[in-house]
Amino acid sequence: MPTWTLNTEFTFDAAHSIGGYDGKCARMHGHTYRVRISAKSHTLNPSKYLDTxxxxxxxxxxxxxxKDSEKGGFDHGILDELMPVNTxxxxxxxxxxxETKSRIPGNIELTVTVWETENSWVEYTDKDV
Ligand SMILES: [Zn+2]
Known part of the structure; x- marks a missing residue:
C-alpha cells in the first residue's frame, strides 16, 4: 500500500507547573520543549493552499x-493557562x-513526540502499536 509519512519538528519555550506533584516540579519553571509530529497517510489530500x-x-x-502563545500557539506562554489538562x-x-487532528483531514494517523529535556521524551498516538 502506498504510504507517506510527513515529519516535522519544532520547539517552543514555555513555563509550567505540575499540579499535585510532590516535589519541585510543582513550582513554576520552564523548558524548551521539542515536538516532532509524524503524519502517516495512504492517500494524498488537497489543503487550504492547494486545490489538488x-x-x-x-x-x-x-x-x-x-507559534507565539498570543497567536494560538504555546511559545513564550504559560502552559497551565493554555491547556485544560495537567501539563x-x-x-x-x-x-x-x-488539537492537530482537528486541523487536518481525517485519514491521517498522527504520532506526537514531546521532549521535555534533551534526554526525556514521550511519544503519543491514539492507535495501538
Ligand atoms: Zn517541567
Whole structure:
C-alpha cells in the first residue's frame, strides 16, 4: 500500500507547573520543549493552499503549537493557562495530538513526540502499536 509519512519538528519555550506533584516540579519553571509530529497517510489530500490532492497535509497545520502563545500557539506562554489538562509531557503530547487532528483531514494517523529535556521524551498516538 502506498504510504507517506510527513515529519516535522519544532520547539517552543514555555513555563509550567505540575499540579499535585510532590516535589519541585510543582513550582513554576520552564523548558524548551521539542515536538516532532509524524503524519502517516495512504492517500494524498488537497489543503487550504492547494486545490489538488497532492499532500498528506500542509506542514503549517502541523506546526501551530510552535507559534507565539498570543497567536494560538504555546511559545513564550504559560502552559497551565493554555491547556485544560495537567501539563505533564504525556498530557501535552495528547493535547497537541487532539488539537492537530482537528486541523487536518481525517485519514491521517498522527504520532506526537514531546521532549521535555534533551534526554526525556514521550511519544503519543491514539492507535495501538
Ligand atoms: Zn517541567
Amino acid at each position: 490532492p497532492d499532500m498528506v497535509c500542509d506542514f503549517n497545520e502541523l506546526k501551530w503549537a510552535g 505533564t509531557a504525556e498530557r501535552i503530547a495528547e493535547y497537541i495530538h487532539k
